[in-house]
């Protein structure tokens with residue numbers, strides 16, 4: 001059985017603490033993943049709980065209801081079982097999951113169809129999105145301090161008042177291995193979510209106790225489960241599992257590969273696949289994800305003006321480390337080094353077009 005990875009758990013209550021910024025940067029360079037304590041983030045346990053309740057309510061709707069908001073080329077809406085293939089080169093069937101993406105709000109309203117069941121909760125979804133943006137700003141300030149650049153460097157480039165962004169709030173539902181929806185699952189070839197890296201700057205992931213499944217690809221090329229409750233974060237200090245944060249391809253690209261955009265996937269945990277195991281009862285997995293993106297027109301070239309990035313580039317040039325030639329994994333990833341300009345929107349469009357099947361024009 002694979003050993004779970006121990007990732008650092010960081011307290012982000014003071015977003016201008018340079019020492020914390022250094023710890024965060026170290027984790028971003030070494031693992032591309034770290035947790036932040038729920039306490040000190042912008043979320044209360046009640047806000048996280050009610051968002052998961054809403055997600056459950058949505059996925060329990062009849063298929064015909066959900067189909068009314070099927071995902072379109074603008075990346076907003078519902079994608080049903082098997083409709084997304086995150087790792088098209090290796091997957092036989094699409095992911096064993098359903099997802100609902102919310103794009104940006106305009107004048108307090110979502111710019112996409114939502115089912116009547118969610119209409120009374122539009123303001124709650126907006127509020128949760130705002131909290132996500134606030135917590136992302138804390139993380140981006142700390143990463144900027146770690147990189148020894150102005151603390152506002154990233155925050156100003158993610159300011160939604162300056163233009164549209166590709167930010168997405170996503171509800172995810174992975175039926176348990178016992179569910180009829182998983183009956184065709186073959187564990188040597190199928191996955192709940194195929195191996196991929198995320199496309200944006202950073203990603204926030206909220207998980208529920210007792211619903212594991214996320215794995216990351218380690219530097220030794222093995223898959224390591226990521227615990228929902230890591231050691232060092234106990235329910236005494238936090239009343240909801242810490243938020244897992246990972247670096248996306250854009251931030252990796254923008255820092256010339258210094259920050260790692262780590263490949264991850266979602267599986268049915270090994271213990272749940274063994275029906276004789278008494279320790280793990282198969283569970284549906286629900287997760288809530290926030291993909292943080294810069295404003296569409298933000299250019300990711302030239303790289304972030306950090307002395308650490310410059311030093312890493314110099315090390316690569318002299319053959320020291322192989323970090324910058326390929327950013328991202330999964331559909332649409334590839335070498336971006338030779339580009340003289342790459343906006344956030346251009347990058348996202350390139351990745352999305354490779355990972356979904358046919359979608360309706362928005």
Ligand SMILES: O=C(O)CCC(=O)C(=O)O
Nearest residue numbers: 172193198214266287289
């Ligand atoms: O549900 C999860 O744990 C991870 C989801 C994920 O990696 C993604 O949607 O990009």
Ligand SMILES: [Fe+2]
Nearest residue numbers: 196197198264
């Ligand atoms: Fe992901």
